[in-house]
Amino acid sequence: MNRFFAALLVCLVSVSAMAAEAPDAMVKRVSEEVLDIVRQDKDIRNGDTQKIVALVDAKVLPNFNFQRMTSLAVGRDWRGANPAQKNRLAEEFKMLLVRTYSNALTSYSNQRIVFKPFRMKDGETDVLVRSEVIQPGSQPVQIDYWLELADGKWKVYDVVVAGISLVTNYREQFSREVRDGGIDGLIASLAAKNKSLEATASKAARK
Template identity: 50%
Template sequence: MMNRRSLGRTTLFLAASASLGLPLPALAGDEAADALVKRLTNGVLDAVKSDKSIQNGELDKLVALVDRTVMPHVNFRRITAATVGPGWRQATPEQQKRLQEEFKILLVRTYAGALTRVSEQTVQVRPLRAAPQDKDVLVRTEILGRGAPIQLDYRLEKTPGNGAGWKIYNMNVLGVWLAETYRSQFTQVINTRGIDGLIETLVERNKANAAKG
């Protein structure tokens, strides 16, 4: 059985994982940040609850689905840079590319495995405290179900140009932000093995996770 922290991290990725193929609004760039979070979260929760194959553990299907839908709604470069910390500026463009690729695989597979355990949770989005012109906002939500509510917050930035709209760049579960959670681990590896060592560590972890199914 999942504990509160595990459930929170599971639902965190649900909300970041787009709507599992559900159609986006025609004017997605005009959608409010809190409305986006609510739509994505409810869409994913409903999709997972209604898909028996996902609930029965077909991870390859779910991994591919999450991989295909998450990127339009997440600034993954910014998340990776924040997670790697000062070492990001030391990395070459090729190393940065590899870090993004391997970190993405790690998160997608880790959380995709947890999605199969979603059953009765619902999401409550708290009132957004932001001015209409704000380009960087905090959306606070609570996951309601069995037991005490779970705090789940999102940092989003408004992006211009093609594909304009709100992008998630950090997430907070029970007071712990995603970037900070991994940063301490990554920093230890970088201090002992360098950027290439971190890439190798992520590759090894992803291979191990894939072998476990």
């Protein structure tokens, strides 16, 4: 009987993995959906913060693993955080990335994304999807996405822009914040930065 249930579990996991949308297809679909909305919505192109954040929240966030992103950005100090601190860190880091991504969307000007050939071995659960952003009058910008398969769905846990990893780019800064004020000091710093960015965005929207 135990063998039967073990075999059944293997089958269910295999079916779940097969049913998952391919990682490159997912990244391409989400990118195209977001850019299509930006192209069609004049308010977003004019910097409507509420609409931009709503777009990111609906289309982008569900496809990211912020818990893992935060753990990678915090590095070895992550192990010293308790569950409540980890959840708060992930939430504040998510808000920071949302603001960063939202600001990038306001500077949209007819960019297009070209995806490079993608190869994945059978059974792989950690992959890299490569792309280039083509900008009129500028050099292309390389943007690569690291994804992992978890619970039958591919999710992004790092973005590498022009060779610079998003999560490791924050690691030195976060490490310094933890040295100065501990995990709670890092949380407070992120919260203050998010409030400042929100206030700046609100002020810009009123102009």
